Amino acid sequence: MKSLEDLKKIREAAQNKMTMRMEDDTKYRVVVGMATCGIAAGARPVLNTIVEEVAKAKLPVTVLQTGCIGMCTLEPIVEVYDKDDHKTTYVLIDAKKAKEIVLLHLMNDEVVDEYTVGKYKK
DSSP: OOSHHHHHHHHHHHHHHHHOOOOTTOOEEEEEEOSHHHHHHTHHHHHHHHHHHHHHHTOSEEEEEESOOSOGGGOSOEEEEETTOOEEEEOSOOHHHHHHHIIIIIHHOOOOGGGBHHHHHO
16 A cells, blocks of 8 residues: 555445445345354354355355344344345344244245344343
């Protein structure tokens, strides 16, 4: 980096990666919390299950991992974003629940209410 212009290019590239714009054919973006608390609570098998099930079904879904989501006591957390950027937050997810989320939400557009943060808080 030799100039302010170089810094701006680096920042632009990073922002483009962070924005993670959905491709036209992508139906959902799934984000799994993989901070230390998420990993300790079992997020790795959840992430692996989602990636495997999405690949097996050849779904138009992008699966990503992120750091802290901010609700450590509710980890593992999975966030599902639709094309309009509406978010569904699933909490206390394990591999079995992750398979259900793929089957019901990602394949059939049915939110699994019983696993959402809203249902947990009630």
